[in-house]
Amino acid sequence: MSIHIKKRRRIPWYLLPFWWLWQFLAMIVGMTGRLVAILLGLLFMIAGVLVSVTIVGLVVGIPLILLGVMLIIRGLF
Numbered sequence: 001m002s003i004h005i006k007k008r009r010r011i012p013w014y015l016l017p018f019w020w021l022w023q024f025l026a027m028i029v030g031m032t033g034r035l036v037a038i039l040l041g042l043l044f045m046i047a048g049v050l051v052s053v054t055i056v057g058l059v060v061g062i063p064l065i066l067l068g069v070m071l072i073i074r075g076l077f
Contacts, residue, residue: 025074034075041071
C-alpha cells in the first residue's frame with residue numbers, strides 16, 4: 001500500500017505578489033465563469049485606458065490595464 005503525499009511547491013519570496021494576483025484572478029474566474037471574467041477584463045482594460053489619458057491617472061490606469069489583460073488570459077486558458 002503506497003501513500004501519495006502531495007508535495008507542496010515552494011514559491012520564492014520575490015514571486016509571491018504575482019502568485020497571489022494569479023490566485024485572485026483564478027478565484028474570480030472560478031466564481032464568475034470564463035465569459036464573465038473575459039468581459040470583466042475587457043471592462044478593466046477600457047477603464048484603465050480612459051483613466052490613463054491624464055499623466056496623474058497613469059498610476060491607476062496601467063495596473064487596471066494589466067489586471068484586465070491578466071483576467072482575459074486567465075479566462076481564455
